Amino acid sequence: MMRERLYLFDTTLRDGAQTTGVDFSLEDKRKIARLLDDLGVDYVEGGYPGANPLDTEFFRKKPVRNARFAAFGMTKRAGRSAANDPGVAGLLDADADVVTFVAKTWDYQVHVALGCSLDENLDGIADSIKLVRQHGREAILDCEHFFDGYKANPEYALQCARTAHESGARWVVLCDTNGGTLPHEIERIVSEVAKHVPGSHLGIHAHNDTENAVANSLAAVRAGARHIQGTLTGLGERCGNANLISLIPTLLLKSDYADHFEIGVSAEKLAVITKISHTLDELLNQAPDRHAPYVGASAFATKAGIHASAVLKDPRTYEHVDPALVGNQRKVLVSDQAGKSNILSELERIGVTVAKDDPRVGRLLDEVKEKESLGYAYEGADASFELLARRILGETPDYFQVERFRVNVERRHNALGELTTVSEAIVKVIVDGEEFISAAEGNGPVNALDLALRKDLGKYQRFISDLELLDYRVRVFQGGTDAVTRVLIEFGDETGARWSTVGVSANIIDASFQALTDAIIYKLFKAGA
Numbered sequence: 001m002m003r004e005r006l007y008l009f010d011t012t013l014r015d016g017a018q019t020t021g022v023d024f025s026l027e028d029k030r031k032i033a034r035l036l037d038d039l040g041v042d043y044v045e046g047g048y049p050g051a052n053p054l055d056t057e058f059f060r061k062k063p064v065r066n067a068r069f070a071a072f073g074m075t076k077r078a079g080r081s082a083a084n085d086p087g088v089a090g091l092l093d094a095d096a097d098v099v100t101f102v103a104k105t106w107d108y109q110v111h112v113a114l115g116c117s118l119d120e121n122l123d124g125i126a127d128s129i130k131l132v133r134q135h136g137r138e139a140i141l142d143c144e145h146f147f148d149g150y151k152a153n154p155e156y157a158l159q160c161a162r163t164a165h166e167s168g169a170r171w172v173v174l175c176d177t178n179g180g181t182l183p184h185e186i187e188r189i190v191s192e193v194a195k196h197v198p199g200s201h202l203g204i205h206a207h208n209d210t211e212n213a214v215a216n217s218l219a220a221v222r223a224g225a226r227h228i229q230g231t232l233t234g235l236g237e238r239c240g241n242a243n244l245i246s247l248i249p250t251l252l253l254k255s256d257y258a259d260h261f262e263i264g265v266s267a268e269k270l271a272v273i274t275k276i277s278h279t280l281d282e283l284l285n286q287a288p289d290r291h292a293p294y295v296g297a298s299a300f301a302t303k304a305g306i307h308a309s310a311v312l313k314d315p316r317t318y319e320h321v322d323p324a325l326v327g328n329q330r331k332v333l334v335s336d337q338a339g340k341s342n343i344l345s346e347l348e349r350i351g352v353t354v355a356k357d358d359p360r361v362g363r364l365l366d367e368v369k370e371k372e373s374l375g376y377a378y379e380g381a382d383a384s385f386e387l388l389a390r391r392i393l394g395e396t397p398d399y400f401q402v403e404r405f406r407v408n409v410e411r412r413h414n415a416l417g418e419l420t421t422v423s424e425a426i427v428k429v430i431v432d433g434e435e436f437i438s439a440a441e442g443n444g445p446v447n448a449l450d451l452a453l454r455k456d457l458g459k460y461q462r463f464i465s466d467l468e469l470l471d472y473r474v475r476v477f478q479g480g481t482d483a484v485t486r487v488l489i490e491f492g493d494e495t496g497a498r499w500s501t502v503g504v505s506a507n508i509i510d511a512s513f514q515a516l517t518d519a520i521i522y523k524l525f526k527a528g529a
Contacts, residue, residue, distance in 0.1 A: 003262045006221065006251065007171075009043040009140075009203065009229040010036050010244060012280075013058075014072050016235030017047065026054055028283050030063050032232070035276055037064040040265040041244070045070040045100060050090035059094035068138065070098035075128040075141075078116035082124075082131040092135055098170075099132045100140040101125070105160040106149030118156060122163050129167040138170045142205060146174040147181040150189050161197050171203045171227045176216060179209025179239060183219040190223035203227030206242045208234060213242035218250070221257070232280050233292070245277045249294045253321050267325070274327035287471060294326045343368070343389075350386050352393065364392050374504055375486045381502035383522040384515070390525070399460060399524050402517065403428040403435070405452070407445045407509050423448040431458040446472065446512045453516055463527045464520055466494040474508065487511040491519045497526070 013029050016022065024032070029046065036044045044067045047055035062069045071094040076085040091099045103125050104110045110121045125141060132139040141164035143149075149157040164172045174190060181189075186204070194202060204220035204227070206213040217228050234243030248265050251257045274295040281288045290297045300323040315322070323329050343365050347354060354361055367388065368378060378385040390396040405427040414420050425448035426439045438455035442448030454464055471490035476483045485508045492498045499522055503514025 003260055004226065006261045006263050007043070007203075007227045008041040008244065008248070008263055008265070009045065009070075009171075009173075009227060010041045010231065011045040011072075011205075011229055011241065012036070012231040012235055014045045014047045015237065015241055016231040018237035019235045019240065020237075022235060022284060024054075026057060029054075029058050031283065032280065033063040033069075035279060036232075037067045038269070039248075039273070039276060040263075040269050041067055042264050043068050043070050043098065045072055046096070048072050049094040049096075050087065056090075059096060062095045062097070068097040069095070070100045070140065071096040072100045072102070075101045075103045075124040078114065078120040078124060082127040085128075088128055088131065092132070092137070096137070098138040098140060100142060101128050101132075102142040102144050103160065103164075104145060104149075105143040105157045106145035107153045107156045109145050109149070122159065125160060125163050126167040129164060129169050133168040139168060140171045140173060140203075141169045142173045142175050144175050145177045147176045147185065147189060148178060150193075154192075158193065158196055161193060165197045165201055170201065172197050172201055173203035173205050173227065173229060174220070174225070175205040176207055176213075177205075179207030179213070181212075181216065182210065183212055183215045186216045187219040187223045190220045190225055194224035199224030200226055203229060204242075205229040207236065208239040208241060208243075211239075213240070214246050214250070217242045217247060218257070221261070233277055233289070245273060245295055246293045248273060249321070249326050253325060270325060271327045294321075295328055299323070300328055346385065347389060350389070352389065352395075354393070360392055364389055367392065371504075375484045376502050376504050377486060377488070378502065381488060381500045381515075383499035384501040384518045387518055387522055387525075396521070396525060397529075399431070399521060399529065400457060401430045402453075402513075403430055405449065405513060407449055409445055425449040425452040427452040427455075429453075429457065431460065434458060445509055446516075449509065449513060450516055453513075454520065457520070460524055460529050463524050463529045467520070467523060468492050470498065472512075485511045487515050489515040489519055491523070493523065499523075 012032060013024065017024055033044050033046065044064050046058055046069060049056050049059040049071050059071060071091045073087050073091045076082040076088050082088045104114055104121060107118055110116065110118055114121060129139045129141065143161055146157055161172045174193060190202065202225040204217050204225045206216040213234065217230065221228065228242065228247060230242035230244040230247055233245050234240040249270060251261060251263055252265065252267065252270055277295040278288050288296065293299060300319055343361055344356060372378065387396055405425065407423065407425045409421065409423050411419065411421045422441060423445045424439065424441050425445065426437065428435060428437045436456045436458055438452045440448050440451035440455055442451050450469060454467060457464065468491065469489065470492045473488045475486045484504060484506055487503045487508065488500055490498060490500045499519065501515040501518035501522065503511040505511040505514065
């Protein structure tokens with residue numbers, strides 16, 4: 001059976017750049033464009049040439065080899081021709097294969113935002129698209145506010161879409177700009193539009209303000225649209241855009257779509273989509289969403305003991321797809337809800353082989369549940385669990401002993417008379433009977449303690465020289481100033497390895513120190529010290 005082609009249009013570098021807190025550098029944009037090109041998306045929208053110096057520079061040389069590179073801008077202004085509009089000229093000057101125009105298709109927006117007549121808006125759509133086609137470029141029209149416009153005045157919204165198609169637009173993209181349209185509405189309206197503009201020329205651009213952008217995109221495909229716009233990890237203004245990281249696996253792995261459609265992303269490339277998602281997070285200097293569909297660390301994680309037992313017998317019992325297909329992995333978490341199946345699975349994952357009836361497994365399970373009742377959380381601290389397990393199994397060397405530590409926080413005036421807070425820490429450790437005392441100042445008490453602890457570990461110092469503290473999280477239990485505090489710390493090293501440890505105490509410094517020492521011991525063990 002012949003499958004229809006669906007075309008993927010990524011707007012991470014344009015619409016995604018409007019995300020609060022996201023500020024792409026020129027090199028960031030080039031790296032992301034290469035990621036998208038290698039993944040196999042059909043279109044990469046680079047931004048708005050002329051809007052700012054960065055985007056203007058980005059469009060001097062096309063950064064992709066396979067995908068079609070799109071420049072974004074507005075249709076011509078009322079009162080002048082497209083050939084004499086400086087904005088349109090900037091789009092034609094860009095090194096791009098495609099020009100994506102945005103135009104109002106809601107009569108209310110035409111009057112309020114543009115201040116022109118409805119006919120002038122139609123003329124702007126037609127004139128702009130025709131000029132781009134005359135220059136041998138592909139033209140796309142993003143029909144802004146289309147669904148709200150269709151509900152208010154379907155005749156005019158359809159007139160805008162037809163005008164774009166008749167003027168030579170390759171794609172007429174229906175935009176749910178305010179993100180408030182629901183899937184059943186999307187499916188109905190796209191079906192009606194497809195009677196006037198062929199589905200082979202229809203696209204969908206969904207925003208996520210009701211958490212329905214992915215569902216709305218799939219609904220549009222069912223109704224006839226063959227072009228989907230979205231962003232990596234759902235970046236975008238307000239609540240974001242349709243998430244291509246979720247859409248691509250769904251299109252490839254769910255039979256309702258895979259049996260009827262094909263896309264430019266291969267099964268081989270799908271297997272690296274988790275890595276692509278995490279690479280983007282690294283570029284944005286943000287922690288990956290653990291609960292993201294398909295690619296999150298918890299996407300294929302099982303916590304309850306009875307579920308873990310079933311997953312180990314047959315993964316299909318609690319997994320909708322094989323995690324390896326998207327480059328992710330199955331995880332059976334260790335927690336206070338764990339059973340022996342969880343423990344055995346995690347031991348196997350870290351390379352420890354024990355018999356099911358080994359009494360140490362029961363002791364380890366009891367120890368985990370006891371510690372989690374005190375506030376520990378091993379499902380988010382894999383390194384601390386491994387050390388706990390290996391200690392019970394008698395496999396962890398005693399690298400060093402902490403004799404004592406002291407942290408001092410002092411608020412004082414500096415030489416300039418400015419009021420500052422200074423943190424100092426002193427740590428005394430014993431390594432093979434030899435004492436090492438280290439002191440350090442830090443940006444806060446935990447940082448000072450971390451620096452002092454790692455300053456001199458004698459013969460082990462060379463193993464921890466590349467350690468980097470990546471994340472530090474605190475949670476307080478039971479309220480009040482005497483509350484129990486849980487500290488989770490994530491470390492990494494120059495090999496790219498990352499691991500998390502946990503500490504619990506009524507004293508936040510003591511809890512932090514537990515997690516810090518676990519992190520160092522884990523590094524020493526993994527390094528073969």
